[in-house]
Amino acid sequence: MYPRPIPETARPARAAYVALVAAVLVLWLLPLVTVMLTSLRSFEEVMAGNYWGWPKSFNFIENYTAVFKQTALARYFVNSLIVTLPSVIGVLVLSTLTGYVLSRHRFPGNRLLFALFVGGNFLPAQIMMIPVRDLMVGLGLYDTYLALIIFHTAFQTGFATLFMRNFIAALPDELFQAARAEGASPWQTLWHVVVPLIRPALAALAILTFTFVWNDYFWAIVLTQSDAVKPVTAGLNNLRGEWVSAWNLVAAATIMVAIPPVAMFFLMQRHFIAGLTMGAVKG
Amino acid sequence: MSHLWRRHRHWLAPTLFILPGALLFGVVIILASIETIWVSFFDWDGVGPMQWVGLANYEQLFADPQFYVSLKNNVIWLAMFMLAPPLGLALALLLNQAIAGMKFLKSLFFVPLVLASVTVGVVFTWVYDPTFGLLSLIYGWFGATAPALLSDEHLVSFAVVIAALWPQVAFCLVLFLAGLNNLNEDLIGAGRVDGARGFAMLLHVVLPQLREVSFIALAVTIIGALRSFDMVAVMTSGGPFGSSTVLAYQMYEQSIFSYRFGYGAAIATVLFAVMAVFIAWYLRTLLRPEQETA
Amino acid sequence: MQRNTDSMAGVALATTRRRFMIGTGAVLAGGLLARPAIAQARELTIISNIGNADQRTVLQRLADEYAKASGVAVTINNMDHEAHKTAIRSYLVVGAPDICFWFSGNRMKAFVKRGLFDDISDLYEREGYKDVLGATTGALTVDDRQYGLPLGGLLWGMFYRKDVFEEKGWTAPATIEDLLKLGEQARSAGMVPVSMGTKEMWPAAGWFDHMNLRIGGLEKHLALMDGKLPYTDASLKPVFDKWEELIRADLFTPNHTSSGWEQAAAALAQKKAAMMDLAGFIKYGFPPDEVDQLAYVPFPVIDPSIARYEDFSLNSIHIPKNGKNKQDARDFLAYFYKPENLAAFLEAESAVPPRNDCPPSKDPLINAAVESMKTVVGTAQYYDRDTDPDMAQEGLKGFQEFMVKPERRDQILERLEGTRKRIFKE
Structure with missing residues (x-):
């Protein structure tokens, strides 16, 4: 291991180390902690300008229920889920297929195709804004969940293809040679050899894609207009306009919006790290 | 039929596998991006008819002082973002200890990575607020007045980039921690035997093993810097008076607020050209080792 | 995101007849589900982007009442105010609602010229609106035809706290000299004379409007807005001279x-600033129990020979040309526009009712504005509503820059002149 592990016997050194890390952590998360504190303040306190001190009163229940009661935030949450989950599944399926083919099949244009996936995934969203919106309007999908699902699935497939291709390319060649020797079809190879081995990658990709799609704000405002479809990030921006200086409520909503990806991350952390390790490091 | 399939499946099946993803990506992402280049040759307000103007949008763009402000800010973003990989590495080195409870602490460090950029923007706008902000509070302890970072045309971009660095450093941290976990213990041991320690060890034994992680961290950081939009939009709207715009934001502003879709498309095309250089570099590096082995 | 003058004030509601889409059972939002499912054949969907909850509540109530009486299913969709400005340009062409909210004057004209708003002169005729609207009709008229109904008017001017002025023994400034004097007094009391927040840029442009109306008068101002007067014109020099004097006298909030504007309004509420240039929606920056301390005074006189012209922004409601249910849309408008309904709707944002037969308001800010309007000789709307949106974008930036760097005046004005020439094709 590097740096050299602090020996288990050196208890004071360990304690000092943990204290140091904790101190750095506090600094690191200070901005977020203060937002959490602000989400507990009363409106009067915010108006009086107490943004960073310890809250004078804790209004956890009042503020967080106000966010749900006075706005369509609950609706936005459901919308975000309806958009995000199918997108994640779509990305996993498509990128497993593309990643497998690009890593294990030689054909003319393989490299070009892969380059397009990778390159396209790095394009700024703005460059496709106008045509994508026109496309969705033309398909009659403007302001539907499907518009967002299709776009996110398409866009994230770029990154996911890079990820899956690298991951599958790093699997031992012998497995595929063996499969071929046994006369397995491409589909059998994919289903019986590849899929069982890429579970950690799928898990990692799932949480990454979930985070990207959930956090998207740009497309949320470009492709939707009504409350019935609008995802939670766009909803959050609504609140900013509505609650002019009720920062406590905006802060509460901000925290609410952050919870699902953070929770996802903590729940699937092992896969996340494992996936990144293999996907990125061996890539 | 089944005979035909059997004979051709070695190429038919992969084709069918790749088709849905390739089609979707090709139409929605690649074709749309190319269409934008096409739009950049028109004068178009987004509603009315499009009028062919040739290169006029580009001529205007290269004469537009705002364009050079955006370009300069993109360079600032790029340069400042280069801090993310070393900072991420430093944090990773600090955190890479197997002690009870460290796992949890580590994951808390990753939190900024999963926050929406809208969230990060809102949080840092509050940090920088010259009257109430955390920064003014800290300056206050030393009896000084905090600069109004988001109001200063010379400092504003740096302030926004620092906010954007927060999740970016967390991203690099995750990568490097993964890399450190994957070090070859034998090499480290050999290094220790040879008397390498501390910085020398890092430089000569550890970093060479982190080459691939570093490359990915660097590439994603560069491209992230060039793509920057959300933070500018949320924190400054390009202000004060356009001094913090980047190309992506200027494109959005011109299209949405000024109804100049053709002009916006021209900006997007220039941004695309700049990014193409880095994307090409990334692809080359990514594909080269395989070419060598192939 | 950038926000413009109509940010709080604006009310945009759009009734969309939308395709019901896959997977959402929630399109029929709110109380509609509770209604018996018999008369659902006709429907009217409304998108609103109203900034405050009170006003949305009123709109929802009116929609419910109308739905109950007519048997038409009414759905309200709420939109972000800024996002709506972008979205309207798509949905007016494809998937148009039956009714939408927008802004009168130039911003309306842009869509009328493209044939995207329905001519509702027949509704004016039927309901006799011209008699109760008077001159306001003009803002909704293109070539003698009406394309929308005016909503609340926002009268811009200076606001201050009565209790502060009383305590310090100050009087509201009537002339620019008074304002400068008040500035000194406020500063020596440790307060900012004029609270200013230009993060969203438009407040700087509003200040320009008001100075230009006081110095140059309405005709020249409108010529500038229509792109007929160069930004480098000599007649603008006194405006910028005076403005620079105010800036150099530290009249405005530093940084x-x-x-x-919300924070700027909060500074006024917190007694950290003496005055602020805004419209009735300033009350949203105030704690509810302190709103009654707010008082209005017109922007100070600069040249006494110039008549009183003010910025008076008028929101509006329209029927898109491509809407499907135009008859019910008209009926809903007629119901919504009944004096008592309109008044209830406008009360929430302290806007001046366009109808002269609305019941008197209980809101002192509305009454002050109504009273003050009686001496106004002519009105503009607001910089970013009066001029071309492309021009407005550059103008807002330029004025914001001027307020920070007045020494760059020539540079800024030349830039704006270049933009004006490009847009108005000279």
């Missing part, structure tokens, strides 16, 4: 580009 005003860091804060939005």
Whole structure:
């Protein structure tokens, strides 16, 4: 291991180390902690300008229920889920297929195709804004969940293809040679050899894609207009306009919006790290 | 039929596998991006008819002082973002200890990575607020007045980039921690035997093993810097008076607020050209080792 | 995101007849589900982007009442105010609603010229609106035809706290000299004379409007807005001279580009600033129990020979040309536009009712504005509503920059002149 592990016997050194890390952590998360504190303040306190001190009163229940009661935030949450989950599944399926083919099949244009996936995934969203919106309007999908699902699935497939291709390319060649020797079809190879081995990658990709799609704000405002479809990030921006200086409520909503990806991350952390390790490091 | 399939499946099946993803990506992402280049040759307000103007949008763009402000800010973003990989590495080195409870602490460090950029923007706008902000509070302890970072045309971009660095450093941290976990213990041991320690060890034994992680961290950081939009939009709207715009934001502003879709498309095309250089570099590096082995 | 003058004030509601889409059972939002499912054949969907909850509540109530009486299913969709400005340009062409909210004057004209708003002169005729609207009709008229109904008017001017002025023994400034004097007094009391937040830029442009109306008068101002007067014109020099004098006299909040109007209004509420240039929606920056301390005074006189012209922004409601249910849309408008309904709707944002037969308001800010309007000789709307949106974008930026760097005046004005020439094709 590097740096050299602090020996288990050196208890004071360990304690000092943990204290140091904790101190750095506090600094690191200070901005977020203060937002959490602000989400507990009363409106009067915010108006009086107490943004960073310890809250004078804790209004956890009042503020967080106000966010749900006075706005369509609950609706936005459901919308975000309806958009995000199918997108994640779509990305996993498509990128497993593309990643497998690009890593294990030689054909003319393989490299070009892969380059397009990778390159396209790095394009700024703005460059496709106008045509994508026109496309969705033309398909009659403007302001539907499907518009967002299709776009996110398409866009994230770029990154996911890079990820899956690298991951599958790093699997031992012998497995595929063996499969071929046994006369397995491409589909059998994919289903019986590849899929069982890429579970950690799928898990990692799932949480990454979930985070990207959930956090998207740009497309949320470009492709939707009504409350019935609008995802939670766009909803959050609504609140900013509505609650002019009720920062406590905006802060509460901000925290609410952050919870699902953070929770996802903590729940699937092992896969996340494992996936990144293999996907990125061996890539 | 089944005979035909059997004979051709070695190429038919992969084709069918790749088709849905390739089609979707090709139409929605690649074709749309190319269409934008096409739009950049028109004068178009987004509603009315499009009028062919040739290169006029580009001529205007290269004469537009705002364009050079955006370009300069993109360079600032790029340069400042280069801090993310070393900072991420430093944090990773600090955190890479197997002690009870460290796992949890580590994951808390990753939190900024999963926050929406809208969230990060809102949080840092509050940090920088010259009257109430955390920064003014800290300056206050030393009896000084905090600069109004988001109001200063010379400092504003740096302030926004620092906010954007927060999740970016967390991203690099995750990568490097993964890399450190994957070090070859034998090499480290050999290094220790040879008397390498501390910085020398890092430089000569550890970093060479982190080459691939570093490359990915660097590439994603560069491209992230060039793509920057959300933070500018949320924190400054390009202000004060356009001094913090980047190309992506200027494109959005011109299209949405000024109804100049053709002009916006021209900006997007220039941004695309700049990014193409880095994307090409990334692809080359990514594909080269395989070419060598192939 | 950038926000413009109509940010709080604006009310945009759009009734969309939308395709019901896959997977959402929630399109029929709110109380509609509770209604018996018999008369659902006709429907009217409304998108609103109203900034405050009170006003949305009123709109929802009116929609429910109308739905109950007519048997038409009414759905309200709420939209972000800024996002709506972008979205309207798509949905007016494809998937148009039956009714939408927008802004009168130039912003309306842009859509009328493209044939995207329905001519509702027949509704004016039927309901006799011209008699109760008077001159306001003009803002909704293109070539003698009406394309929308005016909603609340926002009268811009200076606001201050009565209790503060009383305590300090100050009087509201009537002339620019008074304002400068008040500035000194406020500063020596440790307060900012004029609270300013230009993060969203438009407050700087509003200040320009008001100075230009006081110095140059309405005709020249409108010529500038229509792109007929160069930004480098000599007649603008006194405006910028005076403005620079005010800036150099430290009249405005330092670092005003860091804060939005909300924070600027909060500074007034917190007694950190003496005055602020805004419209009735300033009350949203105030704690509810302190709103009654707010008082209005017109922007100070600069040249006594110039008549009183003010910025009076008028929101509006329209029927898109491509809407499907135009008859019910008209009926809903007629119901919504009944004096008592309209008044209830407008009360929430302290806007001046366009109808002269609305019941008197209980809101002193509305009454002050109504009273003050009686001496107004002519009105503009607001910089970013009066001029071309492309021009407005550059103008807002330029004025914000001027307020920070007045020494760059020539440079800024030349830039704006270049933009004007490009847009108005000279």
